[in-house]
Every structure is written in structure tokens, then in C-alpha cells.
Amino acid sequence: MYYTDYVARLMAEHASITFEPDVMEIGPLHNPTVLPGTPPWNMDWLIRFPDGKQAYLYERWFPMKSPPRGGATMGQRGSFSFHYGTTSSRTRRNGFPARDKSNHPAIIRIDLDKKGPHLHFHGELPHIPQAKVKGMKIEDVNPFDFVRAVLEHRTSQADFDAIMKFTVVP
Numbered sequence: 001m002y003y004t005d006y007v008a009r010l011m012a013e014h015a016s017i018t019f020e021p022d023v024m025e026i027g028p029l030h031n032p033t034v035l036p037g038t039p040p041w042n043m044d045w046l047i048r049f050p051d052g053k054q055a056y057l058y059e060r061w062f063p064m065k066s067p068p069r070g071g072a073t074m075g076q077r078g079s080f081s082f083h084y085g086t087t088s089s090r091t092r093r094n095g096f097p098a099r100d101k102s103n104h105p106a107i108i109r110i111d112l113d114k115k116g117p118h119l120h121f122h123g124e125l126p127h128i129p130q131a132k133v134k135g136m137k138i139e140d141v142n143p144f145d146f147v148r149a150v151l152e153h154r155t156s157q158a159d160f161d162a163i164m165k166f167t168v169v170p
Contacts, residue, residue, distance in 0.1 A: 013144040022050040039063045039075030054087040082146040083109040108160045136166035
């Protein structure tokens with residue numbers, strides 16, 4: 001994906017979401033980390049709800065290993081983490097939450113990182129690998145699907161496996 005296409009989609013999708021009153025947002029913030037308009041780039045987004053819950057999402061995009069010939073360099077998403085749970089009292093200097101696994105476990109967190117695609121469901125542990133998740137390809141989940149699932153969960157109290165249509169198998 002080209003950075004300009006990414007930003008256009010990010011802004012259009014963000015504009016389509018309606019939050020409940022008194023929600024506080026930081027982001028979604030996006031920025032190339034080296035040269036304007038080229039990978040690598042980052043996206044960070046914090047949504048704090050008035051009942052003490054938060055969603056924190058980030059993506060890290062890197063240059064494609066085999067870029068197309070000519071033109072701008074395309075990016076591919078190399079890692080992400082989409083977290084929903086209790087608001088952490090600890091923050092980093094930029095206002096985003098600092099991880100505190102002991103006091104703020106995830107209700108759900110969907111990750112693509114060095115451990116591969118996995119999720120955390122109803123707690124920090126265990127890491128549930130893709131092989132044990134049926135009905136959802138973890139690496140295809142996008143931030144807006146996740147935020148919409150959070151909003152549906154908040155209004156319906158349905159659990160994320162029902163909303164996102166996945167099952168965890170033994």
C-alpha cells in the first residue's frame with residue numbers, strides 16, 4: 001500500500017465512526033519515520049471511554065521486500081497490536097498508555113509481532129496462536145474492524161468471539 005492511499009483510507013474510515021459522548025481520542029496519528037510519504041510509517045490511536053476502558057491501536061509499516069518497479073515505495077504492515085481493556089494509569093511521555101500487564105489485562109488484544117499472529121482473550125496469557133483461532137485470519141484484521149467490534153461490544157455486551165466471528169479451539 002502507498003502511504004497516500006493509507007492516509008486517505010485512514011481518514012475516511014475514521015470519519016465514518018461515531019463515538020459515545022465523553023470519549024477522548026489521541027489520533028489516529030500517522031507519520032513516516034524516515035522520508036515524507038514513504039515507508040516505514042507508524043500509526044497510533046488511543047480511545048479512552050468514560051467508564052475506565054480504553055482501546056489502544058498501533059501499526060508499523062515497512063518497505064515491501066520486493067517493491068514494484070518505478071514510482072513511490074509501497075509499504076506492508078509488519079506488526080500491529082489492537083488492545084481493548086481497562087485504562088492504564090501509566091502513560092508514556094507522548095500520552096499513550098504504557099503497558100502494565102499485571103494491573104490492566106486485556107479483554108482482547110490482537111497482535112502481529114515477532115511471535116507471529118496471535119490474540120489474547122480475557123487476559124494477558126496465554127498467547128493464542130493463529131492455529132487455535134478459527135474463523136478469523138488475525139493478520140487481516142484492520143484497526144477499523146477492531147474499533148467497530150469494540151463499539152458493538154460496548155453497546156450489546158456481546159463477547160468479541162461472537163462479534164468478530166471466531167472460535168478458540170484447544
